[in-house]
Structures are given as C-alpha cells and as structure tokens.
Amino acid sequence: MLLVIDVGNTNTVLGMYREDQLVRSWRINTDKSRTMDEYAMLVHELFQLSEFHFTDVKDVIISSVVPPMVNTLEQMCREYFKLKPYIVGPGVRTGMPIQYDNPREVGADRIVNAVAAYEKKRCCLIIVDFGTATTFDFISARGEYQGGAIAPGLGISAEALFERASKLPRVEFSRPPQVIAKNTVNSMQSGIFYGYVGLVDGIVNRMKEEAKETPLVIATGGLAGSIASASQTIDEVDPSLTLEGLRIIYDRNKTAS
Known part of the structure; x- marks a missing residue:
C-alpha cells in the first residue's frame, strides 16, 4: 500500500492507497516540535484504529509547505518503514x-492539486484550496500551471478580528441564518462567511476575465463545502484532491524510475 502525506501549516493529512483507491485518510495537527519518534507513535495509533501495520506500507510520498517537517517525516520513514520517501519538489516528475x-516558489500543495485536477478533468481549471491560506491556482486547457493568488485563510481572518477588536468575542465559523444579523455573534459570522464568499467569487471572476476563458472551478480543503454552498463560482468540491495528486505524482515517478 502507498502512504501519502500532505503537510500544511495547520493540519497534516495522511491517506492510505491500495493501488488507485483511497482506503482511509486521517487529519492531524501539524506540530513542528514533534520528533520523528512522536510522529511514528501517532501514525502507529492511527494505523491500529484501522487495522493497518507499518509493514503494509510499501512506499511513501510527502508534500510539505513546512520545511522543518520534511526532515522529520523522512527520518520517520527511514527508521520505521525502512523506506526512502518521495518528496514533492525539485527533481520530482510532476508532468506539468x-x-x-520562479517555479521553486510555488508551494508543493498547489502543484499537487493542479496535477490531480487536470488529470481528472483535462480542461482549463481554477482550483481554490481552503487552508491556513486560501490559494487560487489557474491551469490552462493545455495542462500548464500558470499562477494564481494567495489570500489569508478563514481561520486567520476570524482570529484577527477577535484579537484586534477588544469587544468582539471569538465565534465559531458557520453560515448565519441571515446576512442582516440581529446580534453580535451572528453579525460577525455574517461578515466572515459572506465576506469570504465575496472574496472567493471576486477573485475567481477576475481570473476568468483576465484569462478570457471559462474554466471549471474546483474547491478543496477543510471549509470548501461550506463556502461552496453559498458561492456563485465554485462548480465542484473535491475533498481528496491533494491526496489524489500525491498518488498520481508517485505513479509517474515510480514508472519513470
């Protein structure tokens, strides 16, 4: 089986593939202070819950936007899986x-998402990934990654409002019953939720105008479903897009080696 690991600034997502089928996935907090042994213990506990074993893993591929985590997870793979993992970055074949x-500046997760979406759809695309930051990536109909935009994530925006406005409470992110809210909590939820929907639709529409194309818009990430429910521009939600991209890149490199 193939273990895929996507390390984000807030969460790390792991998935187990049997050939091209995602069998199980887990989401854990990203913690740069953990050692390789601590991560191995955590993975072992997750495996036990699903009746997997370290020996089930025949290969590993990792993408990370947190540089210190790469070495930690690589050491874990060598020590506990007895494997050298594939690391998405320079020297790894993506096919895109x-x-x-400067191609080296593009986050590994953005390329992984782009590879997966284009492999599935084979058309012009915009990918919106809701993470610590929200990224917007444009892929041409020829399968070229052409760039995009980066905005503060929903969590960052909501936390900044709580921290900088003395009288405002910390609120749970959810869609309020109406835009014209009748209390402070709902007012904040209205501003955060619909303000962010407006941000997403505004950037996507400007990308479409600039590119003079009509791309398919795919959303992924933890809050993709919530925003997509109110968005006028998001066409599909694919929560496993990044994991699928890692599997595809692994297959391309395994075949080439």
Missing part, C-alpha cells in the same frame, strides 16, 4: 509545466 517566474 510551471509557468511561474
């Missing part, structure tokens, strides 16, 4: 041309 001023 990167039309960026």
